[in-house]
Amino acid sequence: MTIVGVLSETPGRERRVALTPDAVGRLRSRQVRVVIESGAGRRAWFGDADFEAAGAEVKTRAQVYEESDILLCVHPPDDVAALAGGRVLIGLLDPLSHPGRAAGLAAAGITALSLDLLPRTLSRAQAMDALTSQANVAGYKAALLAAEAYGGFFPMLVTAAGTSRPAQVLVLGAGVAGLQAIATARRLGALVTGYDVRAAAQADIASLGAGVLATLNDDRSQEDGYAAALTGDESDAQQRALQDAIPRFDVVITTAKVPGAQAPLLVTETAIEKMRPGSVVIDMAVGNVAGSVADTRLVTDGGVTVIGAPDLAATVPVAASTAYARNAVALLTHLMPDGVFTLEPADEVRAGVLVSHGGQVVHPRLPKEIRS
Structure with a gap:
């Protein structure tokens, strides 16, 4: 036996x-x-x-x-x-x-x-796919962690004391974790926008009722379902576009990991400096956000909370x-x-x-x- x-x-x-x-x-x-x-x-x-x-x-x-x-x-x-x-x-x-x-x-x-x-493109292997199951849990917890760290409400609330506007949430990366973060943030009442360089992922974002932030016109998908690495010029263009877009949001959640390689930098120090005081950035890859540190909550001089959160599944x-x-x-x-x-x-x-x-x-x- x-x-x-x-x-x-x-x-x-x-x-x-x-x-x-x-x-x-x-x-x-x-x-x-x-x-x-x-x-x-x-x-x-x-x-x-x-x-x-x-x-x-x-x-x-x-x-x-x-x-x-x-x-x-x-x-x-x-x-x-x-x-x-x-x-x-x-x-x-x-x-x-x-x-x-x-x-x-x-x-x-x-x-x-x-x-x-595990080959994630094999349909018969889906029940064995631990990366997907754990990313699903982590994406859910990322939205909850962001809501806890944010100083305002996620949903729009109309009360006798007045009306509060809903939080504007941007999720960078629309894999399993990103899509679950989008879905959870929307269930919490936030206005959510997603971003991914893959055309199929952009369609997934839209299917959840979230807005789609586009910075590159061409699809960057690989056969294995992961995003292809950007060239140096493409990466620079992406960072400039995100640097202009990020300050419009109250909460940013980043999920872009690369198996066996360094996570791409998506949120630069300049982008963080332009964000409003009280804004929150959750870095699930610990590498997507300039200055993030694993398992650490930092508050910048400008009042932006940056949280490095690589192992959120373990907290659920x-x-x-x-x-x-x-x-x-x-x-x-x-x-x-x-x-x-x-x-x-x-x-x-x-x-x-x-x-x-x-x-x-x-x-x-x-x-x-x-x-x-």
Whole structure:
């Protein structure tokens, strides 16, 4: 019987857990044994008793490492070297940003699969798409965080004391996180405008009832659905156009990330200086906004609040953990059709997520120098 293990995530801002009691029940129904570190779900409000009731066995950390055939995580644990060679690690490993991590896993003989590499254009992989599920949660929380930090109302309110105008919100980047931020800000009553260089994303913005801010006339979409990198001249033109537009808004939320690369600068220092006192800027990519710092709220001399918020999904741990666990179970179900973990060489999902196997780094998007 295959044994799936779950550890507590590294203490700090991470509150998610890789499996929830509901997900444990789904694995148990497939004759998979689940062992979980005591307290692993505590920060997401899932107690040991909840896991035991679902059929999991609560163990010490050392026991989870010793007994697991497959270890599920959100982020790779700091002590992952304790996982014996020949075992499997599945999580958001982010090997494109940390190729040395991939090399270390390969050297330890660990078969590593990274959910953030999942081919998002495969329709049959949608249930496994953890990036999408977590971005959805993060975009929702970004709008709430902006509303909390903003000194006025998001909706227009008509009261006996007078009428307050609705907040003007600009969302830069209309991927999953951006579209959810747009939808949530609109539900809160704000007047929302979205921006993206991809034509399909502009149509998505309009479909939500938001305005579309256009700065470049040509579509900048790639086959994988991500935005193509702009040339130097295009980037300069984009920044100038945004610099003129941004001061009209009370709240700006930026979501433009580039897998394995530096996030593009969208909100310059000059744009921030032109914003009204009391305005709010949320940088979900921590790199889209000049001067933003991860997990830090700064107030400029001009009274603009700049918040670096790269891990907002972790601040909604129940919803985020539930969605992530469903993604992980969907992947396991795909890789364990008969209850036994297998790697089918011709499988597109397997090829997309496999980082290391047999002591080698095997993913083609990783640097050649660490691949054998």
